[in-house]
Amino acid sequence: MRMGETMRKADWRAMVSRAVGVLVLLAGVLLAAGLCTASPHDNPVPNIFKPESTPADWVLHLSAFVLSVTGVIFVIVFTLIVYCVVKFRRRKGDDGHEPPQVYGSNQMELAWTVIPILIVFVLFLATARVLHSVGDAPEPPTAVDITVIGHQYWWEYRYRKLGVVTANELHVPVSDPAHPTPTFLKLLSADTDHSFWVPQLAGKTDLIPNHPNEMWIDPHDAGLYIGQCAQYCGTQHAKMLLRVYVDNPEEFAAWVSAQRQPANQDEKEARGRHVFETTACLNCHAVGGTNGTGRFGPDLTHLMSRHTLASGAAENTPENLRLWIENPDAIKPGSLMPAMKLSDADLDALVRYLETLR
Secondary structure, eight states: OHHHHHHHHHHHHHHHHHHHHHHHHHHHHHHHHHHHHTOOTTSOOOOTTSOOSHHHHHHHHHHHHHHHHHHHHHHHHHHHHHHHHHHTOOOTTOOOOOOOOOOOOHHHHHHHHHHHHHHHHHHHHHHHHHHHHHHTOOOOTTOEEEEEEEETTEEEEEETTTTEEEESEEEEEOOBTTBOOOEEEEEEESSSOEEEEOTTTOOOEEEBTTBOEEEEEOOSSOEEEEEEEOSOOSTTGGGOEEEEEEEOHHHHHHHHHHHHSOOOOOGGGHHHHHHHHTSTHHHHOBOTTSSOBOOSSOOOTTGGGSSEETTTTEEOOHHHHHHHHHOGGGTSTTOSOOOOOOOHHHHHHHHHHHHTOO
16 A cells, blocks of 8 residues: 555656656746847847848748647647546556557557648648748849858858958848848858858858858848857857848948948058068958958958957957957967967057058
């Protein structure tokens, strides 16, 4: 008798423990969703529940449909499990005999075979439709073409039709439904696998060496959208951030015009330019109008027009710029930029020169 009571108590403890685990999991999911929804405007957090571009909108609708279908399945299965656990639990006076067994129910076997096949088929059709719509969208003549090249651990952007080269901070125009101006991205990798993901603008698309991929976005509202390299690519994968600035047409035209200008040639900072041109800086970096034409690091022609350094790892200030040159590991440990080992005088002159590159 005592053995039976002990077993019953153990069974109930296990049930309560599992129920509490499920509730904690659901609470965690709801908390994460709430934090995304309540992200402050001045420090935006990627929010998959607030799409601002057609591809992201389609992905959200597909996700909601799949979640609804699987949610219904979960409720049905969970309800049946709870019913069976409660209805057929061990009771006082149970003699331990098995209930009558039922074998070979054709109706049940047919149901649990056909119904799952139909559910999977419907989910396949819905997914295939979205994949086709996103992957095979035609490129209109008004589209902005950009080549995105993933590096360890930064992003390079080349505006093919506009003649602009920049890094880490992508500028694109708002796409007005009345006058669509989508942005088509050709994705390349210079070293290993990366993944371009800005949750509010589109789904993830990989950058694979020797295998070009393509994607497109058509942002509906101006603003800053944050993303992340979504494929582990090395030590500093976590700090390979994405910042996409969506500008209105006038602001985008002004930005393009400014980026097309040659680098500032301030003679007051000739010493700093000399330091740049006579050290290893020019092996990796390019500055228009100098003998620096490197492609291993970001183009610095308009460095100070960017808000951040090291692919979003630090704010672009003179203090952080000096630290980044002097000791890159202080900001981004494991980055591939070497410490330049300059004297204090040369370092100060170089920083002052780079500050003029706006």
